[in-house]
Amino acid sequence: MSNNNNDNLIIEKxxxxxxxxxxxxxxxxxxxxxxxxxxxxxxxxxxxxYAVNPSAKEILGVPSYPSLLDIPDEVEHxxxxxxxxxxxxxxxxxxxxxxxxxxxxxxxxxxxxxADLEEKVxxxxxxxxxRILGPNVFGVVYTPMNLNATFGAEHIHKGKIAFxxxxxxxxxxxxxxxxxxxxxxxxxxxxxxxxxxxAIDLAKFFEKDENTKVIxxxxxxxxxxxxxxxxxxxxxxxxxxxxIALKAGRSERGTRAVASHTGSLAGSDAVYxxxxxxxxxxxxxDVEQLFNWAKMMAFSESFEINGKGxxxxxxxxxxxxxxxxxxxxxxxPLLEVPEELKKEFRKTMPWFGSPNNxxxxxxxxxxxxxxxxIKVALESELVSGITVMYGEVAFLDPVELANGIxxxxxxYNKSRKPVNVVMLGGEKTKMGTExxxxxxxxxxxxxxxxxxxxxxxxxxxxxxxxxxxxx
Ligand code: COA
Numbered sequence: 001m002s003n004n005n006n007d008n009l010i011i012e013k014x015x016x017x018x019x020x021x022x023x024x025x026x027x028x029x030x031x032x033x034x035x036x037x038x039x040x041x042x043x044x045x046x047x048x049x050y051a052v053n054p055s056a057k058e059i060l061g062v063p064s065y066p067s068l069l070d071i072p073d074e075v076e077h078x079x080x081x082x083x084x085x086x087x088x089x090x091x092x093x094x095x096x097x098x099x100x101x102x103x104x105x106x107x108x109x110x111x112x113x114x115a116d117l118e119e120k121v122x123x124x125x126x127x128x129x130x131r132i133l134g135p136n137v138f139g140v141v142y143t144p145m146n147l148n149a150t151f152g153a154e155h156i157h158k159g160k161i162a163f164x165x166x167x168x169x170x171x172x173x174x175x176x177x178x179x180x181x182x183x184x185x186x187x188x189x190x191x192x193x194x195x196x197x198x199a200i201d202l203a204k205f206f207e208k209d210e211n212t213k214v215i216x217x218x219x220x221x222x223x224x225x226x227x228x229x230x231x232x233x234x235x236x237x238x239x240x241x242x243x244i245a246l247k248a249g250r251s252e253r254g255t256r257a258v259a260s261h262t263g264s265l266a267g268s269d270a271v272y273x274x275x276x277x278x279x280x281x282x283x284x285x286d287v288e289q290l291f292n293w294a295k296m297m298a299f300s301e302s303f304e305i306n307g308k309g310x311x312x313x314x315x316x317x318x319x320x321x322x323x324x325x326x327x328x329x330x331x332x333p334l335l336e337v338p339e340e341l342k343k344e345f346r347k348t349m350p351w352f353g354s355p356n357n358x359x360x361x362x363x364x365x366x367x368x369x370x371x372x373x374i375k376v377a378l379e380s381e382l383v384s385g386i387t388v389m390y391g392e393v394a395f396l397d398p399v400e401l402a403n404g405i406x407x408x409x410x411x412y413n414k415s416r417k418p419v420n421v422v423m424l425g426g427e428k429t430k431m432g433t434e435x436x437x438x439x440x441x442x443x444x445x446x447x448x449x450x451x452x453x454x455x456x457x458x459x460x461x462x463x464x465x466x467x468x469x470x471x
Pocket of ligand 1: 023024025026027028031032033052053054055066067080081082083084086105106107108136137138167168169190
């Protein structure tokens with residue numbers, strides 16, 4: 001909401017506080033305040049933790065005090081998990097205590113017609129210079145500090161994607177899903193009613209955050225009159241880091257649903273679409289796509305793309321055709337392989353393979369065929385990026401293949417070409433996927449998802465003027 005330096009420093013306290021207090025830390029660990037405290041403790045938050053509960057001396061080994069003012073130490077961030085009506089008095093106390101930022105979990109504000117109560121809270125906070133996240137949020141995660149101040153999933157897979165969401169239930173569900181899928185996150189922030197801190201403030205933090213390589217946004221609305229500021233701020237951010245947005249409320253009925261959800265005006269979809277484009281923000285069409293693209297960006301070492309087109313290396317003709325279609329639909333230029341290069345590829349495959357793009361190593365290929373073909377593609381200046389596809393066959397072990405690909409990329413991808421992999425098959429391909437991703441190679445279960453993600457990377461490279469393709 002505000003953009004002076006002091007405010008930016010305060011927002012840092014949302015993610016990197018020296019100390020955090022949960023107000024309403026219930027003794028019942030199944031209640032929201034109890035879960036938040038438990039998540040902080042079990043994740044071994046890097047700072048001090050305090051509980052505020054009038055009826056407890058200690059919860060989960062954390063010292064508990066009747067009020068914030070009784071805590072004999074500085075408190076930088078509070079998480080407020082008591083009913084809405086009681087929130088103003090807590091913020092008043094927080095002001096006296098010198099708290100910098102408050103995450104307000106409680107629902108029961110603007111989203112249910114209590115704009116007056118929300119305004120009251122914001123005004124008290126302003127009086128003391130406290131920044132507010134929420135109300136109506138599930139909390140905040142920042143994995144570099146082991147901070148999980150949410151009532152969502154306990155375990156979060158660490159990584160470089162920051163995800164900011166205006167929808168609570170979606171965010172909580174995605175905490176579980178990203179954990180199961182081992183999608184690495186630096187942060188998840190629930191933005192709720194955005195009475196104070198909004199997507200713009202948060203993105204400014206992540207722009208500078210060295211632990212974040214890509215920002216994902218689930219948006220329903222920006223808040224009235226925010227369009228120009230959004231474009232201005234995000235145009236700067238996207239020069240440094242990719243931002244991928246999922247903007248809900250596309251349809252007319254969806255727009256009305258947004259109004260009753262967070263109380264924000266969704267506005268016309270065409271206007272948002274144009275604002276996102278102007279700001280250089282990539283727009284994903286669903287949640288899975290957002291994370292597919294984000295994974296590709298998070299694992300990429302460079303966004304500079306050279307050469308004359310992308311290549312697909314496969315052991316299945318059908319998968320190759322699917323990937324070719326997807327390339328055309330997604331605007332990913334495939335390399336017309338010149339005769340010289342075809343000769344090189346031919347050496348890497350059985351005589352009945354195809355050195356045309358897709359490079360078809362055939363179902364009879366082995367790990368060595370893959371390694372050789374990948375090396376040829378990496379070494380050719382014509383190749384802009386590579387999608388390596390594997391459909392599970394009995395005599396080519398996906399684990400061996402994954403190890404082979406990971407090693408080859410480490411040794412030979414000197415020019416840091418974008419590479420992704422498709423592992424299509426059963427249980428063993430999951431093991432292969434894990435090996436590759438542990439080695440920083442993004443893997444997808446089907447060709448379309450890999451190609452769409454490579455195309456998103458190419459699109460971002462064009463946005464920031466780093467695509468030098470000579471097509
Ligand atoms: N200071 C500190 N603690 C206080 C307190 C105060 N002024 N007043 C009450 N408490 C304690 C309570 O005693 C209780 O602890 P206990 O269980 O050990 O007795 C704890 O704080 C919680 O208070 P309680 O009144 O039981 O609230 P609750 O847990 O039923 O509900 C909310 C609180 C905030 C979770 C609930 O009001 C709410 O808004 N839920 C919706 C949250 C939501 O969905 N947010 C959006 C997600 S996207």
